[in-house]
Amino acid sequence: MRVKRLDHIGIAVSDLAQAMEAYEALGLRVAAVEEVPSEAVKVALFPIGETRIELLEPSEKDSVIDRFLRKHGEGVHHVAFEVDSLEEASRALRAAGVRLVYDSPHSGEGGSRINFVHPTSTRGVLIELREGP
Ligand code: CO
Numbered sequence: 001m002r003v004k005r006l007d008h009i010g011i012a013v014s015d016l017a018q019a020m021e022a023y024e025a026l027g028l029r030v031a032a033v034e035e036v037p038s039e040a041v042k043v044a045l046f047p048i049g050e051t052r053i054e055l056l057e058p059s060e061k062d063s064v065i066d067r068f069l070r071k072h073g074e075g076v077h078h079v080a081f082e083v084d085s086l087e088e089a090s091r092a093l094r095a096a097g098v099r100l101v102y103d104s105p106h107s108g109e110g111g112s113r114i115n116f117v118h119p120t121s122t123r124g125v126l127i128e129l130r131e132g133p
Contacts, residue, residue, distance in 0.1 A: 041058060
């Protein structure tokens with residue numbers, strides 16, 4: 001597998017509008033706001049050079065991000081690597097005994113396909129693998 005770049009850093013927030021103001025105050029400009037039903041989140045993306053900040057607000061109670069917020073509060077939730085081929089990366093990782101969160105890819109923001117490497121395989125960091133336009 002080949003990782004092309006650090007695509008984004010995902011940050012869990014309880015109020016997307018307020019969080020967007022805070023990141024705009026840092027000089028960032030929002031490029032897209034989108035619902036991602038498969039992950040039960042609403043996201044806002046702020047480009048920084050080759051990478052992006054992804055703010056994630058839960059859109060359903062007891063969703064993954066809602067539970068994360070209740071347990072840890074707001075903060076960094078995951079980092080996302082862009083890969084050439086999610087299928088190839090998943091195959092290589094499983095062959096190496098690395099645990100993925102989903103059995104098959106989910107739909108991510110911007111028409112991407114995503115999966116996550118389980119944090120037990122990455123020293124406590126949730127890593128999203130993203131193949132996308
Ligand atoms: Co993400």
